[in-house]
Amino acid sequence: MVRNLLVRGMLAGLIAAALALVFAWIFGEPQVGAAIALEGHAGHAAHATEAAAEAVAAEPEPVSRGVQSTVGLATAVGVYGVAVGGVFALVFAFVYGRLGAFGARATSVLIALGAFVTVELVPFLKYPANPPAVGDPGTIGRRTVVYFALVLISVLLAVAALYVGRRLAPRYGNWNATLLALAGFLAAVVVVCLLMPVVDEVPAGFPAALLWKFRLASLGTQAVLWSGIGLAFGTLAERAFSPYRAPVSSSAV
Structure with a gap:
């Protein structure tokens, strides 16, 4: 199956x-x-001379x-x-x-x-x-690490919220337990996002x-x-x- x-x-x-x-x-x-x-x-526009610009424009693209x-x-x-x-x-x-x-x-x-x-x-x-x-090529490694770290944390928080919801269901009922677990997940996500490093590389x-x-x-x-x-x-x-x-x-x- x-x-x-x-x-x-x-x-x-x-x-x-x-x-x-x-x-x-x-x-x-x-x-x-x-x-x-x-x-x-x-x-x-970043090239100093017209010859340099023409040289860059003449370079063939690896993939069109x-x-x-x-x-x-x-x-x-x-x-x-x-x-x-x-x-x-x-x-x-x-x-x-x-x-x-x-x-x-x-x-x-x-x-x-x-x-x-x-x-x-x-x-x-x-x-x-x-x-x-948009984005500095020199920081692509760091940006990739923090992004996938947040993905992993988000998944773990979701699993934890599901577990907590199931444990609270017998006491508070399925609906209330779901709301409590969801509220806990959202609160934890907000805290994690505030603690994660800021990445803002949009050029002026x-x-x-x-x-x-x-x-x-x-x-x-x-x-x-x-x-x-x-x-x-x-x-x-x-x-x-x-x-x-x-x-x-x-x-x-």
Whole structure:
């Protein structure tokens, strides 16, 4: 059954990746293109002489912009979706039946919602995505470490909140226990975000509207991806758990 769910999870991830790809291509790629254009203008303006600028412009790109925005984007989103779908299926197999009397679809949607909040939304609020031309290349290692540290902390806090909610349920009831656990999770997230180091490398003069649109497109792409996984996998998992129907037969008396 676990292998069956794993295959269905990867398929659901591929379906969700296709949806996220369409969203990213429509809403995200124009912002990326605009940011790259700004980066190119800034790079040329930084050269002292026209000869140096022409030398930089003559350098061939390892991968063309057209390939990046089509095949490259599709490959990256597809591989990411399949990988996330596989992990999602394993989490579902462990959690299913432990969240109460929820069916496969409801459990899948709840896991997807929780994953989006903990893995994407919480880190995004502290360290939002930045387009090209934003960020110092020399600090990319530090920024990566603090981002994934916050992702890990967020996931651990979510697991702790789930555990606390289950422990409080017999005493306060499911609804009140859920609210208390959620309040504790939010309070802990606020404290952690305040303690985490600040990363603000947006250059002066960078268009605020472009930055805002890129970040919204980035968050929207993740929302589409997780929504697609939750809905698609819930449907596929429900079919996997459905008992085989025996053929109806009639007997003569």
